[in-house]
Amino acid sequence: MFEQTDPNQIQLNSEGQLKHYLTTEGLSRELLTEILDTADSFVDMSAQQVKKVPLLRGKTVVNLFFEASTRTLSTFELAAKRLSADVLNLNISTSSTSKGETLKDTLMTLEAMHSDMFVVRHSDSGAAHFIAQHVTPDVAVINAGDGRHAHPTQAMLDMLTIRRHKGDFAPLVVAIVGDILHSRVARSQIHALRTLGAAEVRVIAPQTLLPKHIEALGVRVFTDMNEGLKDVDVVMMLRLQKERMTSALLPSESEFFKLYGLSEEKLALAKPDAVVMHPGPINRGVEIESVVADGPRSLILDQVTNGIAVRMAVMSMSMSGQTTEKQARLGNGE
Amino acid sequence: MSQLMNIQIKGGRVIDPAQSLDKVSDLYISQGKIIALGDAPEGFEADQTIDASGKVVSPGLIDLCGHLREPGYTHKGNIASETEAAVAGGITSVVTPPTTKPIVDNPAVVELIKDRAERANLAKVLPMGALTKGLQGEQLAPLHALASSGCVAFTNGRHANASSLALTRCLEYAATHDLLVIFQPQDESLTNKGCMHDDTTCTRLGLNGIPESAETIEVSRNLLLVEQTGVRAHFGQLSAERSVRMVMDARERGLPVTADVAIQHFLLTDENVNGFDSNFHLIPPLRSQLDRAGLRQALLAEGIQAICSDHQPHDRAAKEAPFASTEPGIIGFETLLPLSLLLVNQGLMEISQIIDKLATQPAKILGLESGSLEVGRAADICIFDPEEKWSLTAETTRSEGSNTPFMNFELKGRVSHTLIDGQLVYQL
Numbered sequence: 001m002f003e004q005t006d007p008n009q010i011q012l013n014s015e016g017q018l019k020h021y022l023t024t025e026g027l028s029r030e031l032l033t034e035i036l037d038t039a040d041s042f043v044d045m046s047a048q049q050v051k052k053v054p055l056l057r058g059k060t061v062v063n064l065f066f067e068a069s070t071r072t073l074s075t076f077e078l079a080a081k082r083l084s085a086d087v088l089n090l091n092i093s094t095s096s097t098s099k100g101e102t103l104k105d106t107l108m109t110l111e112a113m114h115s116d117m118f119v120v121r122h123s124d125s126g127a128a129h130f131i132a133q134h135v136t137p138d139v140a141v142i143n144a145g146d147g148r149h150a151h152p153t154q155a156m157l158d159m160l161t162i163r164r165h166k167g168d169f170a171p172l173v174v175a176i177v178g179d180i181l182h183s184r185v186a187r188s189q190i191h192a193l194r195t196l197g198a199a200e201v202r203v204i205a206p207q208t209l210l211p212k213h214i215e216a217l218g219v220r221v222f223t224d225m226n227e228g229l230k231d232v233d234v235v236m237m238l239r240l241q242k243e244r245m246t247s248a249l250l251p252s253e254s255e256f257f258k259l260y261g262l263s264e265e266k267l268a269l270a271k272p273d274a275v276v277m278h279p280g281p282i283n284r285g286v287e288i289e290s291v292v293a294d295g296p297r298s299l300i301l302d303q304v305t306n307g308i309a310v311r312m313a314v315m316s317m318s319m320s321g322q323t324t325e326k327q328a329r330l331g332n333g334e
Numbered sequence: 335m336s337q338l339m340n341i342q343i344k345g346g347r348v349i350d351p352a353q354s355l356d357k358v359s360d361l362y363i364s365q366g367k368i369i370a371l372g373d374a375p376e377g378f379e380a381d382q383t384i385d386a387s388g389k390v391v392s393p394g395l396i397d398l399c400g401h402l403r404e405p406g407y408t409h410k411g412n413i414a415s416e417t418e419a420a421v422a423g424g425i426t427s428v429v430t431p432p433t434t435k436p437i438v439d440n441p442a443v444v445e446l447i448k449d450r451a452e453r454a455n456l457a458k459v460l461p462m463g464a465l466t467k468g469l470q471g472e473q474l475a476p477l478h479a480l481a482s483s484g485c486v487a488f489t490n491g492r493h494a495n496a497s498s499l500a501l502t503r504c505l506e507y508a509a510t511h512d513l514l515v516i517f518q519p520q521d522e523s524l525t526n527k528g529c530m531h532d533d534t535t536c537t538r539l540g541l542n543g544i545p546e547s548a549e550t551i552e553v554s555r556n557l558l559l560v561e562q563t564g565v566r567a568h569f570g571q572l573s574a575e576r577s578v579r580m581v582m583d584a585r586e587r588g589l590p591v592t593a594d595v596a597i598q599h600f601l602l603t604d605e606n607v608n609g610f611d612s613n614f615h616l617i618p619p620l621r622s623q624l625d626r627a628g629l630r631q632a633l634l635a636e637g638i639q640a641i642c643s644d645h646q647p648h649d650r651a652a653k654e655a656p657f658a659s660t661e662p663g664i665i666g667f668e669t670l671l672p673l674s675l676l677l678v679n680q681g682l683m684e685i686s687q688i689i690d691k692l693a694t695q696p697a698k699i700l701g702l703e704s705g706s707l708e709v710g711r712a713a714d715i716c717i718f719d720p721e722e723k724w725s726l727t728a729e730t731t732r733s734e735g736s737n738t739p740f741m742n743f744e745l746k747g748r749v750s751h752t753l754i755d756g757q758l759v760y761q762l
Contacts, residue, residue, distance in 0.1 A: 001601055002739065007609030025538070104654050124656035125540040126610035134654075147658070148540030187540055211537040212545075 010132055012321075014328060019321035020132045020141040021314040023150040024192040032159070032195055038313035039160050043306060046082075055316040056085035059116040063089045064106075065144070066122040071280065072144055072154075075304070076119050079311035088115070103127070104134055111136055117319060118142070125149035125184075138326050140318040142311075148184050154279050155188030157310040159196060161303050162234055165275055169193070175202040175228055175270075176219075177260060178238035178287050179209045181249075185279050186238055187217070194218045204228035205260065208249040225260050232270040237262055237278040240287050253286045262288045267297070275299050339381040340364045341756060342374070346386025346717060350393060351690035352697075352706035361391060363713040366756035370709060382758070384751055386717050392689045393705050394426025394714035394752065396696035398516075398594050399570055400645035400667060402428070402459065403734075405446060406435025411647035411734040413447065417456035419645075419667040419732035421760040424716030424749040427704060428457050428645075428667075429696075431518075432464040433491050439464035439475040441483035448484055456759050458714075460486040460700070462516060465504050471495035474504055478511055486700050487514040487568070492617065494521055494552050502559055509565040514700065516568045519552030519577065520618065529658045531573075531604035531619040539607065541658055544619050546574040553577045557584045560591060568699055569593040571644050573618035575628025582637040592699050593637070595629055596644035597673045598664065602626075606739070612653045612660035613739040616644075630682060639695040641688075643670040647735025664738040668726055672745035675720060679746060685720060713756035722748040 008026030013019040018031065045051065061080040065073055073089060080087045092106065103122075110118070117140040120128050125147030132141040145151040159169075166172060174193055180186045180203050193201045194217070203214060204222045215221050222228030229235065240256060250256050262276065276288075276298045284290045293300060341363040348359045348371065355371075362370040362378055369375055400420065403411035420428050430447070432438035438447070438461050451459035463485035467473040470493075477488055488508055495501035508515050525548045530536050532543025553569065557580060560567045572578050572595050581593045598616065603623050606614045614620060632638050646663025653660050666673075674688045693716075697705020704714045723746050728736040752760035 002606060002743075004605070004608065102651050102655060103659075104651075122656065124658050126658070127656040129610050130656045146540075146656075150540070184540055187538070212532050212543060213534045214537055216534040217538065 007129065010129065013325040015324055017321035017324060018314065018317045019325055021152055021318050022128045022132060022141065022143045024152045024155050024188045024195070025150070027195065029195050029197065032156070032192060035156055035310065035313050035317065036160050036163055038317060039156070039306065039309040042309035042312045046305070046309060052082050052084055054084045056080065056083035056319055059085045059319060060114065061085045061087050061117045061119060061315070062110055062115045063087065063119045064092065064110070064121070065090065066092050066127070067145070069121060069145070072121065075307045076144060076311055079308050079315060082308070083312055083316055085117075103130065107131060107134060111139065115139060117315065119144050121145045123147055137329070138322050140322050142314060142318060145184055148182055148187070150188045151184040152188045153307070153311050153314060154185050155192045156314070157303055157307040158189055158236065158277055158279070159192050160306045160310055161277060161299050164302070164306070165299060166233060169196040169198045172198045172233045173200045173202070173231060174198050174234040174236060175204055175232045176236045176238065177204040177225065177228070177262065179240050179244065180205045180214060180238070181209045181211050182241065183238050189236060190217050190219055202228050202232070206250070209244070225266060226269060229266055229269040233274055235262060235267065235270055235274060235276045237276065237287050239279060239281065240283055257286055261286065262292050264289065264292055267292055277303060279303070338365060339756065340379060341753070341758070342380035342383045343386050343391055343715070343717065344383055346389050346391035348391045348707060349686050349689050350707040351686050351694040352393070353708055355707070356686050361707065363753070363756045366713055368707055368709055368711050368713050371707070384717065389717050389719045389750060390685060391707070392716050392718070393693040393707055394716045394754065395424050395671065395692045396427045396429075396700070396702070396705055397425045397645070397667070397670065398429050398640050398642040398696050398699070399596070400428040400430060400643055401433070401647070401663070402430050403647060404434065404450060405443070409649050410652070413450040413459065414454040414456070415732065415734045416645070416647060416667065417451065417454050417459065419665070420457040421752040421754070422732050422749065423667040423669070424671050424718055424752050425457055425667055426714040426716065426752060426754050427460055427702070429460045429462055429486060429700070431491055432462050432469065432489065437464050437469055438462065438480070438485070439467050439469070441476070441479050444480060444483040444485060456754070458754065462487045462489050464488070465490040465508070465515065466495070466500070469493045471497065472500055474507055477508060477513055481511065481513055487516045489516040489518060489570070492518050492520045494519065498555065498559070502563065505559055505563040505565040509563050512566065514566045514568060516570050517552070517556045518570045519549050519556060519572070521548045521551045524548035524551065529615060529619070529662070530607050531621045533604055533622055535604050535608055539610065546576060546621065549574050549577050549618060550580065553580050557581070557589065557591070560584070560589055566590045571596050571618060571642065573599055573621050573625065575625045575632070578629060578632045578637050582632065582635075592639040594640035594642045595633070595638050597641050597666065597670055598644070600626065600630055600633065600641070600677060601673060602739070607657070610657040611739065612655070612657055613664060613737055615657060615660050615662045616664065617662040633691070634683060639691070639699060641670070641674055641691045643667055645733075647733045648737045649735070653737045665731065665733045665735045666738065667733065668731060669738065669740050669745065671716075671718060671749060672747040673740065675747035713753055715751075715753040716749060717751040718747055718749045720747045722746070724748050
C-alpha cells in the first residue's frame with residue numbers, strides 16, 4: 001500500500017553517481033565495475049614512491065567507530081590520508097551513547113565541526129542508512145560495517161582481489177563458508193558477486209548459521225562442505241565468533257573445524273587453481289588451517305593491500321558525487 | 335449540565351450490528367441515554383440537533399488495546415492527550431494494558447488512572463490489570479480487588495509466564511471469579527531480541543528475526559491451559575495466520591476464546607521494513623504476505639472477532655535511531671476507523687461488518703453494556719463521513735506521538751462527532 005522505492009537509491013545522486021556508500025545491494029554492475037577500476041588505479045599508485053593524491057585535499061573525514069576495530073579503522077585512516085584529507089578518528093564506545101546522547105545528537109555535534117565525510121561502523125543493522133538519512137546535504141557517509149547488514153568496502157576489496165587473480169567473474173563458482181547468519185561481509189559479498197555476474201554463488205554452513213530463506217538472495221545452499229566445495233574457483237571463508245559456542249549454535253570449535261574448517265584435504269575438492277580468501281582476523285584451526293591460510297593459494301595479504309585502494313576509490317567517488325550534486329543544487333538557484 | 339441535554343441526531347445512516355440495524359433514521363438522546371430511534375418521543379424538545387445526513391451514525395468504537403503512557407511514561411503521552419486522540423477517532427472506550435510505571439497490579443494505580451481519565455472527561459478508560467505482581471509471572475496479583483476497582487480484564491502482557499504451573503494457577507484463580515484473561519502471546523526465548531518477522535526481508539537487512547513460533551508456541555500453551563481451567567480468554571494482537579487458526583479451531587471445539595488483530599496487520603507486511611523505517615517496527619512484527627492474506631480471510635470467516643489500534647505513542651528520540659534500537663509501536667487512535675474502512679474500500683467487507691469488529695464484538699468480549707445503539711443504552715456514539723478524504727499530519731494529531739507510517743497518507747472516512755454518555759466530546 002506504500003510505494004516501494006528502493007531504499008538503496010539513497011546512495012546515488014541525481015546523475016546516478018555514488019554520493020554515499022552504504023551497501024553493495026542495488027548498485028549497478030557499471031557502478032561496481034567503476035569502483036573496481038578506480039581502485040585498480042590506486043593499487044598501482046600505492047606501489048609508487050609518492051603515494052598521495054590530492055582528491056580529498058581540504059576535506060575532513062571523520063572515522064566514527066561505535067564498534068572497536070583496529071584493522072578496518074587503520075585502513076580507512078590510511079586511505080583518507082592518501083587522498084590528502086584531514087582525518088579525525090572517533091571511537092565512541094556504546095557506554096557513552098548509553099549516557100543518554102542519541103546517535104542523532106552525536107551526529108549533530110560532529111556536523112557542527114563541518115565534516116565532509118563520515119565513515120561509520122555501528123553494531124546496529126541500518127545504522128549507516130540512518131545516518132545518511134539524517135546528515136546535512138553535502139556530507140558523504142561510508143559504511144564501514146553495520147550490524148549483520150552490510151560491509152560493502154570489505155566485499156568490494158574481495159571483488160577486486162578476485163578480479164586481479166581471475167579476471168572475468170562470468171565463469172566463476174564462488175563458495176562462502178561459515179557463519180553466514182551473523183555476517184555482514186557475506187551479505188555484501190553475495191550482492192556484489194550476483195551483480196558482477198558470477199556463474200554461481202554458494203553458501204556453506206550448518207542450518208544454525210544460515211539466515212532464513214538465504215536462497216532468496218540468489219545463492220545455492222550447502223550444509224555439507226565436501227559437496228559445496230566441488231569445482232569451486234574461489235573459497236571465501238568467514239570469521240567465527242567464539243560466542244557462537246555458548247548460544248547453542250555450535251557444539252564446539254573442534255567439531256566446527258572438522259565439518260566446516262578449510263583444510264588442505266577439503267581444499268583439494270575445489271578446482272586445482274582455486275584461491276582462498278578470508279576477511280580476517282583469522283582463527284587458525286577454527287575456520288582455516290594454518291597451512292592453507294599461509295599457503296600459495298591464499299590471497300589474504302592481497303586483500304589487505306586491496307582494502308586501502310577500494311576505500312580510496314569509494315571515498316573519492318562519493319565525495320565527487322556530493323560535489324556534483326551540490327553544484328547542481330546551487331545551479332538551480334537554491 | 336450538558337449531560338442533561340436533549341440531542342437529536344438527524345438524518346444519518348444508523349448502523350448497529352447488535353440490532354442488525356442499517357437504515358437512515360433520526361436518533362434521540364436524553365439524560366445521557368438513547369431514548370428513541372425513528373420518530374421523536376412525545377414531548378421531546380431538542381436542545382441541540384446534529385445534522386448527520388450523508389454520514390454514518392454508529393456505536394462509539396471500543397478499542398481493545400491502546401497505550402496511554404500514564405502513569406510513568408508521560409514524555410510519550412498522557413491520559414488527557416491520548417483520550418483526546420481517541421475521541422477524535424470516534425473511540426469512546428479504550429482498554430489499556432497494565433504496562434505503566436507503576437504497573438497496574440494494585441488498586442491504587444487503577445484509582446489514579448480512573449481519576450486522570452475522569453478529569454480529562456473524554457474517552458472511557460478501561461484498565462487491564464496485571465495477572466501477576468509486577469508482571470513477573472510468579473506471584474498472583476490481587477485480581478479480585480483489581481476487578482472491584484475497575485479492571486475489565488487481566489493480562490501478563492508480552493511477558494509470558496516462565497512457569498506453566500504459575501500460569502495455570504493464575505488462570506484457575508481468574509476462572510474462580512469469572513474474570514477475563516487477555517493473552518498477548520510471545521515466547522521470550524524465541525523472540526530473542528528480534529525486531530522483525532524472520533523471513534527474506536529480515537535476512538537481507540541483517541536484522542534479528544522473530545519466528546512465527548515465538549507466537550504460536552505461546553498460543554498453543556495458553557489454549558491447552560484455557561481448556562484445562564475453563565477460564566474466559568481473549569487473544570490480543572495476533573500476527574500470524576497459524577495463531578488465528580489455532581484459536582479458531584479451539585472455538586469450534588467450544589472453548590470460550592476470542593481474538594483481535596491490530597488494523598496495521600491487515601494492511602502491511604514485513605516487506606515494508608525494507609529501508610529500515612522505524613515506523614514499521616512493531617511488536618508483534620508485521621508478518622508475511624501469506625499471513626496478511628490469512629488474517630484477512632479469518633476476519634471474514636469470524637475467526638477474528640475484533641480489530642484494535644494497538645495505539646503506542648512515542649517521543650521522537652524513541653523512534654530516531656537505527657531500526658533495532660528504536661522502540662516498537664505506532665499511534666493508531668485517529669487512524670483506526672479510516673484504515674478499517676480501507677478494508678471496505680478494498681471490497682473485503684461491508685461498513686456494518688467493520689462496525690461489528692470495532693464496537694459490537696469488543697463490547698461482547700468485555701461484557702460491556704455499550705457497543706450498541708439500542709434504546710436505553712448509554713449514548714456512546716460515533717458519527718462519521720465514510721467518503722471524506724483527509725490526512726493525519728504531525729501538526730493535527732492530538733496524540734503526543736506522531737509515530738505512524740500513515741502520517742500524511744490519504745485516508746478515506748472521517749469522524750465528525752463523538753458523543754459519550756450523551757455528551758458531545760468531539761466535533762470536527
